[in-house]
Amino acid sequence: xxxxxxxxxxxxxxxxxxxxxxxxxxxxxxxxxxxxxxxxxxxxxxxxxxxxxxxxxxxxxxxxxxxxxxxxxxxxxxxxxxxxxxxxxxxxx
Numbered sequence: 001x002x003x004x005x006x007x008x009x010x011x012x013x014x015x016x017x018x019x020x021x022x023x024x025x026x027x028x029x030x031x032x033x034x035x036x037x038x039x040x041x042x043x044x045x046x047x048x049x050x051x052x053x054x055x056x057x058x059x060x061x062x063x064x065x066x067x068x069x070x071x072x073x074x075x076x077x078x079x080x081x082x083x084x085x086x087x088x089x090x091x092x093x
Contacts, residue, residue: 020032020035
């Protein structure tokens with residue numbers, strides 16, 4: 001559904017919309033607004049409010065594993081096998 005609205009925005013906001021439009025090769029400022037709102041949805045909404053999260057949790061409760069880990073112990077063993085952050089920093093130097 002498409003809504004036609006008129007809003008007052010500052011020059012700075014208009015400039016940012018233009019930058020987003022150009023950077024992501026969007027058709028127009030409306031597409032830039034849609035893009036920004038979608039990013040905010042990803043960043044700001046609680047994951048438990050998203051239908052995908054609810055479905056994932058229902059699958060876990062039903063015993064259907066998701067991803068490579070079948071049990072919490074499998075996940076814990078994987079996490080413990082990961083290098084410490086300090087080791088990562090040494091590897092990057």
